[in-house]
Amino acid sequence: MSKRTEEYFKNVPMKSYDLLREGLIVLALATVIVVVLAAVFRSPDYPTVRGEDVANLQPIAFLQTSADILAGNHGVQDYGPPYTSDTENAQSLFGVKPADWFGVTTPVDPAEDLVLKPLRRVALLNSGVANALQEYEAANPDQQQAWATAYLDGLDQATEESGKVSVPSGDYGPVAAMMNGMLALGQAGLLEGAIESGNQLPYSLNYTKSLLFFQDDVDAAVAEKLDMKGDQWGVSNETGRFPGAWWLWPYAFLYQIPPMSSSPNADLQAIAIAFAAFLLLFLIPLIPIIRALPRYLGIHRLIWRDWYRRGGSRHSQSP
């Protein structure tokens, strides 16, 4: 025993102990518990939402997503750093916008990266899409916007049969042909491959843009069915009946109460509060009232009940 521990335990009676034996017993028990839980309940593995699935099973939703992105309605469109350079939408707390500190590090232009670039690949294989794309890119931005908006309105009355979508006639310009090209791309299972066109192919390990494609309505609809949206305490939930990251319940709770429940700065506010709480936990040994509380809570009397039953401090005087 070192001098400091010998000094500390000078008046305290000791008992025999086997650290390794205790550790091995607990390790064996923990392993058995984990093996039994894994064998009985297995683990969550809900399949990903893929372009192919959405295009074939929910073709109207696929077209709405594609047209929304083209019309500039994607959630990342005016997001700010790290995706876009406009900074006014970055989350703010007391005028501080940490998101703006480091600028654009993952540039994303939703209409260009998620729709037009993939369509240029389709255009190589489909002259109808090539002509439509040429007409669209030759038009001025107002005209492009008008076509996309009209198409989105038309989609509200669209019908679907056997994977084919019928949109009422309207002034959609080339957008209808372009969107049919997107749908064909999706139904062929090529959407993600067409979006990810980095120099690292075929070794890309970064599917940021593919993940962003469905993040707004489609992913949110799936998440709502699975009780995983933010207002359903989603960050701490898992699919099915599996326990999720329940240790984030206090953090998820913050999103359920004002001002976070309706604030555009909810993430920054929630993290600031969570960080303050973590700091409080970290500094407990130095905070007068909180560090004194355990003595009065009485839980220590349960933990040291044998010690107190044998006389507590009087016990330490015995040889």
Add this chain to the structure above:
Amino acid sequence: MNLTRSAQRFLANNLTLEDALPTRLPVYVSSVAYLFGVTALSAIGVLVLTGVTMSLFGPEWYHGGQAPGSGVGRFVNSMHFWSAQLLFFALFAHIVTKYAIAAWRDGRWKTWMVGVLALGAAIFTGLTGFLAQTNWDSQWIAVQAKDAMNAIGIGAFFNTMNTGQVLTLHVVALPLLLGLLVGIHLFFIRRDGPVKPFDARQQDEQAN
């Protein structure tokens, strides 16, 4: 300056073999509450074992692949999942019981603080684990968690949707950080020993 002699002196003063691997303990250490820490360590042990096993065969082995033995891979993945659940259960029980006995007393504040940092590292490691599952959970959590990361500026360096970064963080960088913090935490625990009950401390003070 003889570094080896300095190291010997440091260990003699701070961590002898009896401190590191004790064969005697104060009699007041007699409660299941003292087992939550070793339970958390055991869960980390199973996490490392299953994690390293999964890393040997790769993601297709443990998630949805058709590779030979992928059934075993899924089972190992399930063990990894439930070990994480056990770890956090044990960690929270450990923190609550250590708070209840004010375990930071008598100069043990560093043990508490490093432990809290380890909890933070474990939470972040858990997040990257959920992101690295390559299933719907990862997909949804990635697009949701990115907003929080971006809001605090971390998004410039940590992209929750970058599968490669998430995977390497989860299997290398964060386990090393967690291991380092747990190692320091254990050093303080073994060096200082278990804190005395409230009245034992008062008794000592009266005796002095």
